[in-house]
Amino acid sequence: MSIARYGRWSGTQDPWGNDLSPDEVLAEIADDLMDGVDPDDAIDDLLRRGIEGRMEGLDDLMERLRQARQAELDRMGLEGPLQQVAQKLDEIVELERTALQFADDDLAAAEHSAQLDRLPTDPAGQIAALQDYTFHDEGARQAFEDLVADLRNDVAQATFGQLASAIDATNPEDLARMRDMLAEVNGLAARQQQGEDITEAFEDFKERYGDMIPGDPETLDDLLEEMAQRMAAMNRMMAGLSEDQRRQLAELAAQAMGDAVDLQFQAQQLTQTLQGMFPELGWGQPMPGAPMAGQESGSMSQTVDWMQRLQQLDELGQALGQSYPGARLEDISNDDLRSVLGDEAAQDLQKLKEIERLLEQSGALQRKDGKLELTPKGVRRLGEQSLAKIFERALAGGVGGHRAQSLGGDAELTGSTRQMRFGDPFRLDIPRTITNAVVRGSVSDPAARDHSSRSGPDPRIGGSAPDRAPSRPTVRLAPEDFELAEAERRVKAVTVLLLDMSYSMLLRENWDPAKRLALALQSLVAGKFPQDTFHVVGFSDYARRLTPHDLLVSSWSRTWGTNMEHAFRIARRLLTAEPGAEKQVIMVTDGEPTSHLMDGGQSFFDYPPHPLTLAKSMAEAMRLSRTGCDLNVFMLDHAPGSATFVEGMVKRAGGRVFYPDLRDLGRVVMHDFLKNRAA
Numbered sequence: 001m002s003i004a005r006y007g008r009w010s011g012t013q014d015p016w017g018n019d020l021s022p023d024e025v026l027a028e029i030a031d032d033l034m035d036g037v038d039p040d041d042a043i044d045d046l047l048r049r050g051i052e053g054r055m056e057g058l059d060d061l062m063e064r065l066r067q068a069r070q071a072e073l074d075r076m077g078l079e080g081p082l083q084q085v086a087q088k089l090d091e092i093v094e095l096e097r098t099a100l101q102f103a104d105d106d107l108a109a110a111e112h113s114a115q116l117d118r119l120p121t122d123p124a125g126q127i128a129a130l131q132d133y134t135f136h137d138e139g140a141r142q143a144f145e146d147l148v149a150d151l152r153n154d155v156a157q158a159t160f161g162q163l164a165s166a167i168d169a170t171n172p173e174d175l176a177r178m179r180d181m182l183a184e185v186n187g188l189a190a191r192q193q194q195g196e197d198i199t200e201a202f203e204d205f206k207e208r209y210g211d212m213i214p215g216d217p218e219t220l221d222d223l224l225e226e227m228a229q230r231m232a233a234m235n236r237m238m239a240g241l242s243e244d245q246r247r248q249l250a251e252l253a254a255q256a257m258g259d260a261v262d263l264q265f266q267a268q269q270l271t272q273t274l275q276g277m278f279p280e281l282g283w284g285q286p287m288p289g290a291p292m293a294g295q296e297s298g299s300m301s302q303t304v305d306w307m308q309r310l311q312q313l314d315e316l317g318q319a320l321g322q323s324y325p326g327a328r329l330e331d332i333s334n335d336d337l338r339s340v341l342g343d344e345a346a347q348d349l350q351k352l353k354e355i356e357r358l359l360e361q362s363g364a365l366q367r368k369d370g371k372l373e374l375t376p377k378g379v380r381r382l383g384e385q386s387l388a389k390i391f392e393r394a395l396a397g398g399v400g401g402h403r404a405q406s407l408g409g410d411a412e413l414t415g416s417t418r419q420m421r422f423g424d425p426f427r428l429d430i431p432r433t434i435t436n437a438v439v440r441g442s443v444s445d446p447a448a449r450d451h452s453s454r455s456g457p458d459p460r461i462g463g464s465a466p467d468r469a470p471s472r473p474t475v476r477l478a479p480e481d482f483e484l485a486e487a488e489r490r491v492k493a494v495t496v497l498l499l500d501m502s503y504s505m506l507l508r509e510n511w512d513p514a515k516r517l518a519l520a521l522q523s524l525v526a527g528k529f530p531q532d533t534f535h536v537v538g539f540s541d542y543a544r545r546l547t548p549h550d551l552l553v554s555s556w557s558r559t560w561g562t563n564m565e566h567a568f569r570i571a572r573r574l575l576t577a578e579p580g581a582e583k584q585v586i587m588v589t590d591g592e593p594t595s596h597l598m599d600g601g602q603s604f605f606d607y608p609p610h611p612l613t614l615a616k617s618m619a620e621a622m623r624l625s626r627t628g629c630d631l632n633v634f635m636l637d638h639a640p641g642s643a644t645f646v647e648g649m650v651k652r653a654g655g656r657v658f659y660p661d662l663r664d665l666g667r668v669v670m671h672d673f674l675k676n677r678a679a
Contacts, residue, residue, distance in 0.1 A: 022362030383523030561595030631655030
């Protein structure tokens with residue numbers, strides 16, 4: 001029985017889940033891995049570019065964030081608070097002048113007008129002068145008092161943010177309580193910096209001032225960080241103004257706070273403490289790009305809100321950039337990104353965060369000593385993907401008539417079984433399948449149930465139920481019970497792939513297609529012909545056997561030489577180790593032999609090819625042909641001169657030479673391989 005549990009929607013859940021598959025992610029970094037790029041760097045590149053049509057990468061999110069920041073910069077300006085106060089003062093003075101024109105006492109009206117004419121030009125000076133002015137018009141007087149009250153609350157909001165939302169800055173008692181709270185915060189911060197445990201003291205502080213503290217900070221550091229962000233935004237707004245504007249705004253704030261000198265002192269002391277604790281907040285630095293004027297004109301607190309928004313965008317941009325030491329995707333806040341770019345961007349970010357975990361859980365990658373590495377399973381998956389791409393071009397139907405594990409029922413049973421997988425032929429081993437179900441305990445006994453139902457009186461007739469014949473036990477099959485009867489292939493083959501690894505293969509950009517071909521053939525043999533044997537031999541100045549993981553080397557040695565003689569010798573040894581099997585050798589090269597082994601085992605190189613090199617290569621090719629193998633050479637250099645010797649050698653050995661287009665190498669080799677296996 002399945003149980004579903006439902007919780008409250010938090011806005012962070014993805015109702016559809018992460019629909020990315022490990023194979024899809026691996027395919028996105030396959031080219032980099034094939035080129036020898038470290039898995040860490042390959043994943044970093046994927047995180048930057050994302051997956052087209054599936055999710056945006058960090059670079060796309062950064063560009064969208066840049067556009068959002070520019071739109072925010074255009075919205076407001078730094079001189080808004082001064083403009084807004086100046087505009088309201090102009091309206092108040094104009095209202096008073098209009099009333100004076102209709103005053104009964106011309107002498108008094110003239111005196112008042114003269115006072116208005118002598119008002120200072122800056123808003124702070126005007127407020128100071130108007131506080132000593134006796135208004136003639138009651139409406140103008142009330143508007144001025146409202147302006148002073150609003151300005152005092154605005155300054156408090158600009159300085160303390162949400163802390164000031166619980167008080168009325170025009171109420172002396174509220175201001176005194178704010179002062180006391182800041183004094184205690186300064187004291188707690190000092191005690192903590194001295195190494196004292198202030199946990200209990202902070203809890204007591206929260207009990208007394210909980211109504212003034214936004215949210216529920218767990219520690220003093222949480223509270224100080226929020227206050228620091230607000231005060232730093234106020235500080236940076238002031239830093240962006242001209243010296244004269246900065247002076248005017250400071251005087252305006254001081255004029256508005258009036259007699260709250262103790263509160264201003266505690267705020268200044270706290271600001272100094274926070275600057276030392278949070279230097280990364282850009283104290284004293286103007287906000288980059290912040291204009292003087294914008295589409296809107298905000299109050300002081302609204303302008304500081306705007307600065308905090310810009311600060312948030314900048315911090316988010318730094319996290320998205322991941323260019324600082326120790327950067328991690330976990331540093332990027334999903335909630336912050338959602339608030340700026342929307343739900344879809346937050347979901348894309350979550351998918352990016354899960355990419356590495358997805359590959360590690362699938363077994364394709366593992367982190368060892370702090371570094372990501374491809375596992376053998378990951379190498380196999382790369383080979384399967386290369387094979388799939390080649391099959392898209394190489395085959396129009398199935399794999400042909402190879403009599404391997406039977407797809408048509410003509411194979412001979414081996415007597416061995418395995419669990420059935422999706423895509424297998426429906427060749428059940430019935431006894432093993434039933435046994436699996438019985439062992440799993442899926443047998444029910446209807447007779448026991450019948451006996452239980454007959455043990456009491458039959459309510460329909462008031463007596464006992466009549467006896468019935470016992471029922472047979474029932475076996476319930478589950479998908480995991482199905483066992484496949486494996487079939488024996490009639491033909492076993494051993495294939496040796498000889499890959500030219502001379503430096504010319506890299507210079508001519510031939511190595512990458514050859515490497516993909518090797519991984520694809522390895523995957524084909526392992527998946528479709530599991531009883532076949534497949535070897536990869538790389539050769540340059542010497543020849544050596546290669547594992548699939550060896551094909552993904554990140555570096556290339558500047559080695560000159562194409563030692564076909566040594567490659568043929570190793571291939572002959574591998575073929576003769578499996579008598580009775582069909583044998584074939586596939587060689588991928590871009591030129592003629594230029595190296596051979598001397599008597600002491602050292603490699604000899606010469607170009608143009610030394611006659612002894614040609615003779616030794618020809619002799620070893622003939623020895624290889626006597627094993628009964630098919631020799632197929634795929635020449636990647638179409639220049640007639642470079643292939644003259646190879647054509648003659650292969651002709652004498654009874655093989656074939658192909659000249660595929662480099663882009664078609666995989667298709668041609670795969671088609672020929674399957675054709676030979678079907679023959």
